[in-house]
Amino acid sequence: MKKYEIFTLITLAIVIAIPIVLNLTVFDENGSPDDPPQEENGDSNSDGSNDGNDENNGDGEVVWGVDSASYTDDDMYSCVIDNFGEPEVWGRYLGDREGVSTGLDNDEVDFIHEHDIQILVIYNHVNDARGYDHGVEHGEQAIQYAKDLGVPEGVALFVDIEPDYPVDAEFMAGWYDTLSDSEYEPGIYGVFDEGSELDDSYNAMDEGVQESTVVWTAYPQEEVTTKENAPKYNPEGPDSAMLYGWQYAIDAETCNIDTNLFRSEMLDFLW
Numbered sequence: 001m002k003k004y005e006i007f008t009l010i011t012l013a014i015v016i017a018i019p020i021v022l023n024l025t026v027f028d029e030n031g032s033p034d035d036p037p038q039e040e041n042g043d044s045n046s047d048g049s050n051d052g053n054d055e056n057n058g059d060g061e062v063v064w065g066v067d068s069a070s071y072t073d074d075d076m077y078s079c080v081i082d083n084f085g086e087p088e089v090w091g092r093y094l095g096d097r098e099g100v101s102t103g104l105d106n107d108e109v110d111f112i113h114e115h116d117i118q119i120l121v122i123y124n125h126v127n128d129a130r131g132y133d134h135g136v137e138h139g140e141q142a143i144q145y146a147k148d149l150g151v152p153e154g155v156a157l158f159v160d161i162e163p164d165y166p167v168d169a170e171f172m173a174g175w176y177d178t179l180s181d182s183e184y185e186p187g188i189y190g191v192f193d194e195g196s197e198l199d200d201s202y203n204a205m206d207e208g209v210q211e212s213t214v215v216w217t218a219y220p221q222e223e224v225t226t227k228e229n230a231p232k233y234n235p236e237g238p239d240s241a242m243l244y245g246w247q248y249a250i251d252a253e254t255c256n257i258d259t260n261l262f263r264s265e266m267l268d269f270l271w
Helices: 003-030 074-083 106-114 132-149 169-180 197-203 207-211 264-269
Strands: 062-067 089-093 118-123 156-161 185-190 214-217 242-249 258-263
Touching: 062 118, 062 264, 089 106, 089 258, 106 118, 118 132, 132 156, 132 169, 156 214, 169 185, 169 197, 169 207, 214 264, 242 264, 258 264
Parallel strands: 062 089, 089 118, 118 156, 156 185, 185 214, 214 242
Antiparallel strands: 062 258, 242 258
């Protein structure tokens, strides 16, 4: 065989060998095409569940707080801190109701704020929660109380509808319309157990009203706990509401408080 023929054969062999070598190199680096794809380094388990630190059913951060019918002073504050923990929210009432609750005043507001605690504002001057005009009347009274106290714009006022109060959808619609037309936001507190008069009345309201009302529910009821031992956030209430608060236990023996959990969204509606 002549030299040029040998050279030609060698050249062809090299040309043929180059892609083979390159393919082998690529597969060695990236894995065989038959290898199963690797999972990304995420937080999901093989069953699709999320194993991250996302507590409270994906509802985001939850904060602990208290509410009380009693005036907040050094003794009350120390009682709560020493026996339960430091709250981020403190629920208090607009105006005095004889034999039931002491209303907020400016000194108490300053005291609570000096301890970096936000105030949940409650209106509890209702005995009969029926009728649109009645809802408007109480809404106007709550607004006046709030203005007199200096409650700022954007804060929710929570009407307290106790389980033994008669209630209908028209009252809550009147409350909603009056509050939503003011500088304040409409909120409702009550025991929203399924099938109750309160729950049924709420669900009978216009869908848009339901979706635009902040709800603080007292159902279900569990045991009073410290902040550290609070239960998982698991309230029951209207599906379409902004269900941001849960009073999970009432009537602590050590201090005159009830204990609560709140979704972080609630903080936007507090003072």
